[in-house]
Amino acid sequence: xxxxxxxxxxxxxxxxxxxxxxxxxxxxxxxxxxxxxxxxxxxxxxxxxxxxxxxxxxxxxxxxxxxxxxxxxxxxxxxxxxxxxxxxxxxxxxxxxxxxxxxxxxxxxxxxxxxxxxxxxxxxxxxxxxxxxxxxxxxxxxxxxxxxxxxxxxxxxxxxxxxxxxxxxxxxxxxxxxxxxxxxxxxxxxxxxxxxxxxxxxxxxxxxxxxxxxxxxxxxxxxxxxxxxxxxxxxxxxxxxxxxxxxxxxxxxxxxxxxxxxxxxxxxxxxxxxxxxxxxxxxxxxxxxxxxxxxxxxxxxxxxxxxxxxxxxxxxxxxxxxxxxxxxxxxxxxxxxxxxxxxxxxxxxxxxxxxxxxxxxxxxxxxxxxxxxxxxxxxxxxxxxxxxxxxxxxxxxxxxxxxxxxxxxxxxxxxxxxxxx
Amino acid sequence: xxxxxxxxxxxxxxxxxxxxxxxxxxxxxxxxxxxxxxxxxxxxxxxxxxxxxxxxxxxxxxxxxxxxxxxxxxxxxxxxxxxxxxxxxxxxxxxxxxxxxxxxxxxxxxxxxxxxxxxxxxxxxxxxxxxxxxxxxxxxxxxxxxxxxxxxxxxxxxxxxxxxxxxxxxxxxxxxxxxxxxxxxxxxxxxxxxxxxxxxxxxxxxxxxxxxxxxxxxxxxxxxxxxxxxxxxxxxxxxxxxxxxxxxxxxxxxxxxxxxxxxxxxxxxxxxxxxxxxxxxxxxxxxxxxxxxx
Numbered sequence: 100x101x102x103x104x105x106x107x108x109x110x111x112x113x114x115x116x117x118x119x120x121x122x123x124x125x126x127x128x129x130x131x132x133x134x135x136x137x138x139x140x141x142x143x144x145x146x147x148x149x150x151x152x153x154x155x156x157x158x159x160x161x162x163x164x165x166x167x168x169x170x171x172x173x174x175x176x177x178x179x180x181x182x183x184x185x186x187x188x189x190x191x192x193x194x195x196x197x198x199x200x201x202x203x204x205x206x207x208x209x210x211x212x213x214x215x216x217x218x219x220x221x222x223x224x225x226x227x228x229x230x231x232x233x234x235x236x237x238x239x240x241x242x243x244x245x246x247x248x249x250x251x252x253x254x255x256x257x258x259x260x261x262x263x264x265x266x267x268x269x270x271x272x273x274x275x276x277x278x279x280x281x282x283x284x285x286x287x288x289x290x291x292x293x294x295x296x297x298x299x300x301x302x303x304x305x306x307x308x309x310x311x312x313x314x315x316x317x318x319x320x321x322x323x324x325x326x327x328x329x330x331x332x333x334x335x336x337x338x339x340x341x342x343x344x345x346x347x348x349x350x351x352x353x354x355x356x357x358x359x360x361x362x363x364x365x366x367x368x369x370x371x372x373x374x375x376x377x378x379x380x381x382x383x384x385x386x387x388x389x390x391x392x393x394x395x396x397x398x399x400x401x402x403x404x405x406x407x408x409x410x411x412x413x414x415x416x417x418x419x420x421x422x423x424x425x426x427x428x429x430x431x432x433x434x435x436x437x438x439x440x441x442x443x444x445x446x447x448x449x450x451x452x453x454x455x456x457x458x459x460x461x462x463x464x465x466x467x468x469x470x471x472x473x474x475x476x477x478x479x480x481x482x483x484x485x486x487x488x489x490x491x492x493x494x495x496x497x498x499x500x501x502x503x504x505x506x507x508x509x510x511x512x513x514x515x516x517x518x519x520x
Numbered sequence: 521x522x523x524x525x526x527x528x529x530x531x532x533x534x535x536x537x538x539x540x541x542x543x544x545x546x547x548x549x550x551x552x553x554x555x556x557x558x559x560x561x562x563x564x565x566x567x568x569x570x571x572x573x574x575x576x577x578x579x580x581x582x583x584x585x586x587x588x589x590x591x592x593x594x595x596x597x598x599x600x601x602x603x604x605x606x607x608x609x610x611x612x613x614x615x616x617x618x619x620x621x622x623x624x625x626x627x628x629x630x631x632x633x634x635x636x637x638x639x640x641x642x643x644x645x646x647x648x649x650x651x652x653x654x655x656x657x658x659x660x661x662x663x664x665x666x667x668x669x670x671x672x673x674x675x676x677x678x679x680x681x682x683x684x685x686x687x688x689x690x691x692x693x694x695x696x697x698x699x700x701x702x703x704x705x706x707x708x709x710x711x712x713x714x715x716x717x718x719x720x721x722x723x724x725x726x727x728x729x730x731x732x733x734x735x736x737x738x739x740x741x742x743x744x745x746x747x748x749x750x751x752x753x754x755x756x757x758x759x760x761x762x763x764x765x766x767x768x769x770x771x772x773x774x775x776x777x778x779x780x781x782x783x784x785x786x787x788x789x790x791x792x793x794x795x796x797x798x799x800x801x802x803x804x805x806x807x808x809x810x811x812x813x814x
Binding site for chain 1 (some may be wrong): 565566567568569570647648650653656657668669671672676677757758759760761762763774777778779780781788
């Protein structure tokens with residue numbers, strides 16, 4: 100593993116060295132010829148964190164090169180992006196374009212001045228207003244928001260039909276459906292509670308859904324003005340969390356992500372709570388499966404909102420010697436026509452104005468999102484290590500089933516996480 | 521006079537020969553150690569160009585960190601069990617193999633086999649076994665504790681990791697003990713037989729002293745494996761459930777790469793280094809002079 104990583108790092112370094120070498124000479128020429136389209140030249144490297152869209156990005160780059168033949172785009176998708184990016188940052192060798200966004204600890208890159216402020220770039224007008232607003236960091240946009248993920252309930256349509264279950268629109272209906280499935284001898288929900296991140300994902304989506312967390316609760320706890328033990332919303336989240344787990348596997352704490360997926364895809368469990376990224380994994384685990392997704396319901400149908408998060412965004416490195424070419428690429432990508440081409444291949448909700456996405460499984464969630472019934476997942480507002488504290492506390496909650504102890508642990512965890520930042 | 525000069529030239533040559541090794545050792549080991557210690561005195565987040573020197577604040581915080589204390593307890597307990605398990609099993613296996621049983625070569629190969637597998641692969645295979653196979657065995661034997669996945673149980677998950685670890689870790693010690701047993705001169709046993717010694721007396725007075733160097737080596741190897749256990753924890757439980765199986769190794773990784781607190785993580789690893797150094801020193805002192813030299 101280590102050796103593999105080292106090899107990747109070496110390759111990445113070589114690529115970037117090559118990029119810098121040819122880039123510096125080209126950018127000199129670029130600046131003298133002005134910024135007209137077609138005359139932009141240079142070599143840019145994109146560090147892509149979504150390995151699964153590698154092919155799609157290569158197609159996009161080929162299209163881009165039809166309009167910008169003098170820009171050479173190198174796509175680099177090493178897999179362990181977080182570590183690679185860190186090594187590159189420390190070595191003062193940042194890629195020109197970075198896509199890595201889903202980990203909130205990456206705020207550090209923004210705050211340490213690694214990325215260019217894109218707020219006033221003309222192409223940002225192509226992005227939907229809500230996406231621009233919700234992805235501001237300290238009041239500015241450092242990423243071109245491109246696609247969004249959403250969190251919902253994956254269900255096995257055949258099992259639902261065989262047991263005569265309608266799609267639940269409230270939490271109570273969801274519980275009732277689970278009761279019915281349990282009575283029929285089917286595990287209602289496949290959890291993967293060994294994998295900490297999956298616990299955290301459900302946790303922060305519930306916090307957004309139940310009390311619309313925007314980070315203030317933890318900030319107040321850190322300041323000593325509030326406590327999770329006395330917070331009704333947090334208590335309710337913990338209770339819902341436990342209630343849902345009554346319908347999971349008895350030993351869900353020992354189940355990994357792949358194991359849960361295979362249980363769901365093979366019909367051993369009827370539902371799985373996950374984000375849009377799960378669909379392709381389920382389909383590859385069982386191509387014949389009749390799978391669909393409904394939004395994770397709130398206490399009432401009216402309260403039901405979809406937790407969304409930017410899944411892919413593009414940032415331009417502050418130290419890039421080919422910023423002009425990099426910005427030209429972003430501008431081209433954000434063009435509605437090109438964004439539509441990307442969406443047709445990729446299938447996630449696009450954050451570019453006027454782009455239609457037709458993934459039938461996500462239709463119910465898209466409907467709510469376009470009706471404005473969505474919320475940005477709260478973790479982006481927290482201190483970097485708070486996600487970790489929450490995940491661990493949730494895992495202990497599932498194990499101990501003790502809500503009071505969980506809330507106390509949250510209080511302690513907040514103090515640790517916020518003391519560091 | 522002339523001879524003395526020659527000797528000195530030899531010493532110089534010897535020294536020059538060691539230079540490449542010394543250079544690599546300094547560059548690849550000593551320099552990172554010193555740099556690591558330096559970073560443990562800072563609040564560096566692993567990315568930023570700027571960081572503050574905070575003195576021993578990280579160490580002071582570590583002393584009060586209950587989560588870290590928990591990982592130290594887990595790691596020490598784990599290491600003790602690992603060493604006992606590996607020494608007992610591999611010594612027994614070596615003794616059996618040494619007793620000229622039929623098909624000895626075949627069994628030697630069988631017992632060595634786990635050593636050639638990758639740690640991650642072994643971890644993932646055992647994870648599946650605990651998930652799919654062990655509950656069936658538990659049901660069949662009617663043992664309630666085994667009927668659900670033991671990795672979901674805070675008290676039992678550690679044994680799940682240990683079992684997989686011991687299974688692979690025994691291969692090389694078995695070979696070492698086997699080689700050690702071959703080193704014991706046969707005439708000593710013959711003499712003991714003539715004197716009427718029992719099998720246990722022969723083992724205690726002849727075999728064991730000859731195996732002391734091997735014991736030291738196996739002990740240090742397993743100690744190092746146990747205290748720095750990482751791959752097995754990561755692939756089998758990921759530190760869960762609820763942090764019950766988090767080792768010093770995994771918490772260092774998590775602090776550095778998930779929480780992005782590099783300064784603090786290096787302080788944790790310096791503490792791990794000190795623990796290993798102190799125990800190794802004690803161990804070397806204790807066994808010195810007890811071994812037999814042929």
